[in-house]
Amino acid sequence: MRILLVEDDPSLGEGLRTVLRRAAYAVDWLQDGASALAAIRGGGLDLVVLDLGLPRKDGLDVIREARRAGATVPILVLSARERAADRMLGLDLGADDYVGKPFDNGELLARVRALLRRSSGQASPTLAFAGLALDPASLTVTWQGRVVDLPRREVALLRLLMEHPGRIVTRETAQQRLYGWDEDVASNAVDVHVHHLRKRLHPALIRTVRGVGYALDDPANDAA
Structure with missing residues (x-):
């Protein structure tokens, strides 16, 4: 499974990439919204883990433009924005799930597995x-x-x-x-x-x- 990680914090991004790779996922890590949008449009991804506060293009704009372009890849938003309005907007624009920072790595991986199961039509976790x-x-x-x-x-x-x-x-x-x-x-x-x-x-x-x-x-x- 190929995951695109979009996170501009070097320390957090490195940590997340390590956690995901240990869970047997192939991970591509980008640090700005414009590059992320180009990668999503290029296809070949199974999941996107996306921060919202990104340079060059905000995460909400990435979601909006990716969905308008027809991208169907599941998107898991990872953000420190705590307002309910931001979470609702992200989901309404086309995000599939939302995890607030700080977060537990175990919960994040569980949400990743759930989204991948759902996108592949798999009912059982095993x-x-x-x-x-x-x-x-x-x-x-x-x-x-x-x-x-x-x-x-x-x-x-x-x-x-x-x-x-x-x-x-x-x-x-x-x-x-x-x-x-x-x-x-x-x-x-x-x-x-x-x-x-x-x-x-x-x-x-x-x-x-x-x-x-x-x-x-x-x-x-x-x-x-």
């Missing part, structure tokens, strides 16, 4: 498929009832595949959802993650679609 289960809150993965310890990047890839079981996820899409703009990525990074997942879980769980990408399959179908 992903499950063919003996595989993933809890996005704890990043716990179980296979046939056994807990499997995985690095956060592989949890993120598994989460992406489990949200679209049976559907092909291209390498390009997987790479975009796993790595931020500022991270160096090897050309075969996604392939390596898939190889590790097959070794730790089941060799037939992830199907390669040659020249395109990968899809999650039920290993029982392979055995049949």
